[in-house]
Amino acid sequence: MSDGHPFRGNWVARMYERVRKCGYDSLTAFAEARPTASLEELADELGPDDIAAVQVFSGLVAEAERSGKVTRLVRGQLVRELAENLPDGWPAVLDDEVRFAVAEALGFWSAYTPETHKERVKQARAALRATPPPPGWRPLGPDDELLLTLLPDEEV
Missing domain, CATH: 1.10.225 (NK-Lysin)
Known part of the structure; x- marks a missing residue:
């Protein structure tokens, strides 16, 4: 469970748990379903108090590097x-x-x-x-x- 700070606890697991709760199997799929949403808007949708835009982008970069995209x-x-x-x-x-x-x-x-x-x-x-x-x-x-x-x- 998070205590409201984006970098406390296992934020990666927290972020991906929220992505799955939204019905997506990857952060990329979640973000691409909202192609004009800002990183801040994506973070707010995943957790306005405990997910930061930089964390969303970090996850997106990691997935893009793994998939060669x-x-x-x-x-x-x-x-x-x-x-x-x-x-x-x-x-x-x-x-x-x-x-x-x-x-x-x-x-x-x-x-x-x-x-x-x-x-x-x-x-x-x-x-x-x-x-x-x-x-x-x-x-x-x-x-x-x-x-x-x-x-x-x-x-x-």
């Missing part, structure tokens, strides 16, 4: 950051306020990127700046056509 996880995390920071989709005009929201989304995306994919994400960010997506673009999952162009799968 880290690139898909990275694309999925961009979907989550864009949904949170640009809920109406990619802006038509980049005024100061919108430029900050774009920078925040891309910055958090980079921060949540595993070391193995940092360079690829840096290249994808540069591509987004050089050729912005069409206004209103709002990827709804990691298999979005533009995301697949920016970060194609390379794992086997």
